[in-house]
Amino acid sequence: xxxxxxxxxxxxxxxxxxxxxxxxxxxxxxxxxxxxxxxxxxxxxxxxxxxxxxxxxxxxxxxxxxxxxxxxxxxxxxxxxxxxxxxxxxxxxxxxxxxxxxxxxxxxxxxxxxxxxxxxxxxxxxxxxxxxxxxxxxxxxxxxxxxxxxxxxxxxxxxxxxxxxxxxxxxxxxxxxxxxxxxxxxxxxxxxxxxxxxxxxxxxxxxxxxxxxxxxxxxxxxxxxxxxxxxxxxxxxxxxx
Amino acid sequence: xxxxxxxxxxxxxxxxxxxxxxxxxxxxxxxxxxxxxxxxxxxxxxxxxxxxxxxxxxxxxxxxxxxxxxxxxxxxxxxxxxxx
Numbered sequence: 001x002x003x004x005x006x007x008x009x010x011x012x013x014x015x016x017x018x019x020x021x022x023x024x025x026x027x028x029x030x031x032x033x034x035x036x037x038x039x040x041x042x043x044x045x046x047x048x049x050x051x052x053x054x055x056x057x058x059x060x061x062x063x064x065x066x067x068x069x070x071x072x073x074x075x076x077x078x079x080x081x082x083x084x085x086x087x088x089x090x091x092x093x094x095x096x097x098x099x100x101x102x103x104x105x106x107x108x109x110x111x112x113x114x115x116x117x118x119x120x121x122x123x124x125x126x127x128x129x130x131x132x133x134x135x136x137x138x139x140x141x142x143x144x145x146x147x148x149x150x151x152x153x154x155x156x157x158x159x160x161x162x163x164x165x166x167x168x169x170x171x172x173x174x175x176x177x178x179x180x181x182x183x184x185x186x187x188x189x190x191x192x193x194x195x196x197x198x199x200x201x202x203x204x205x206x207x208x209x210x211x212x213x214x215x216x217x218x219x220x221x222x223x224x225x226x227x228x229x230x231x232x233x234x235x236x237x238x239x240x241x
Numbered sequence: 242x243x244x245x246x247x248x249x250x251x252x253x254x255x256x257x258x259x260x261x262x263x264x265x266x267x268x269x270x271x272x273x274x275x276x277x278x279x280x281x282x283x284x285x286x287x288x289x290x291x292x293x294x295x296x297x298x299x300x301x302x303x304x305x306x307x308x309x310x311x312x313x314x315x316x317x318x319x320x321x322x323x324x325x
Contacts, residue, residue: 010256047252061249106251107261108279213244235280239243 010102012049013037017097018072023160026079027126028090029065031072034101040068042137043110043130043208043236046075046103050085060085063129063210063236064104067136076160078126080240109208109236111137117145117206118199122189122219124152124211130236131210132161135168150197152189152215156182171197191222201227206234213237247281250290253304254278257311265323271299273319 015034022028042064049059066074079090093099111119111134119138121131128151138147149170153159155177165172173185173193187193199205207223209216216237224230247263254262263279274296281292281301292301294317301317315321 010252010259045248045251061252102252102256105255105261106248106263106279108251108263108277109248213246216246235246236248237244237246238249239245 010105012100012102014098015073015101017093017095017099019095020093023076024158026090026158027076027160028079029074029076030089030093031066031074032099032101034073037073038104040064040073040104041107041110041112042067042133044104044106044133045130046073046101046105048075048085048089049100049102050088051100058084061105061238063238064133065129067133067140069140070136076126076129076132083240106236109210109234111206111208113141113143113145115206117147118203119145119147120198120205120207121147121149122152122207122209122211123149124189124209124215124219125154125158126160127209127211127215127236127238128153128160128165129210131208132165134208135165139168146199148197148199150189150193152211155179189219189222191226194219194222194226198223201229204229204232206232208234208236210236210238212239242284242286245283245285247277247279247283247292249283249285250292250304251279253290253306253311257304257313260323262321262323265321267301267318268320268322269294269296269299269301270317270319272297275320278321 013036015032018033019031045061045063047061051057062075065076077086077089079086123131151172156179178186209219216235251263265278266275267278268275284291289305291303303314305312
């Protein structure tokens with residue numbers, strides 16, 4: 001990590017919405033133009049703050065979906081039905097609107113070439129967002145370090161970045177649906193699944209797991225039981241806050 | 242309340258200390274376990290964010306923000322090691 005980038009105060013800044021892209025029925029990617037954006041590392045997140053007319057403020061964290069090399073800063077937001085912030089971001093926001101954000105945030109759940117690999121990315125649901133940033137960064141820098149994504153989603157319709165990810169070394173599994181003509185896997189990611197699809201512990205893969213808390217815990221436990229070094233496993237848990 | 246992890250409070254630490262603390266090694270004052278701040282169990286609710294040790298569940302630290310002032314109580318941390 002560039003240390004000069006670490007030592008700075010975190011200030012709220014305005015970013016303008018450039019484009020909204022519907023990824024699935026519940027998720028939308030929002031491309032932003034942030035003039036004072038200092039750049040980020042693949043895997044980091046931003047905080048977004050909304051202020052109502054009466055001054056009430058709500059703040060949420062969203063993973064950055066774009067690579068540092070991409071033209072715009074992109075976040076992908078999943079709409080939570082009871083949410084305070086996500087329905088606004090996914091349904092009301094239009095290009096030209098402004099958002100308050102601060103970041104980039106987080107220096108642990110990041111991947112850079114110098115950290116090595118092989119890199120094993122494991123996503124549950126919208127946990128794929130920061131891992132997509134890592135994949136894009138990996139490709140943008142023409143890294144030759146092996147990288148593979150294991151991606152678990154409920155149904156085919158829940159798969160975010162489906163077409164884009166088909167172009168990477170990706171193993172997709174669906175937990176709640178087995179559609180006809182589905183060539184991917186079915187069921188949860190467990191020990192047997194990991195034994196088949198992950199690099200063995202002897203190759204010391206650097207693992208990034210992102211998903212809901214239960215998903216992350218189950219997979220981290222399974223990996224350690226299989227003999228993977230806990231210090232090579234990085235996790236980010238998310239949930240409604 | 243859903244338990245998250247230390248990544249969820251990275252922004253608060255960055256705002257207060259001006260440095261990312263998620264990769265810092267944090268030593269639990271109760272059980273002595275050393276692990277990165279990102280691995281702490283974090284509960285986000287109300288004005289306070291509570292972090293607990295993944296080894297023994299004891300309190301590590303609490304952050305409370307009221308009217309734009311953040312108070313950080315580090316009572317459960319015996320040590321914090323980080324690269325500068």
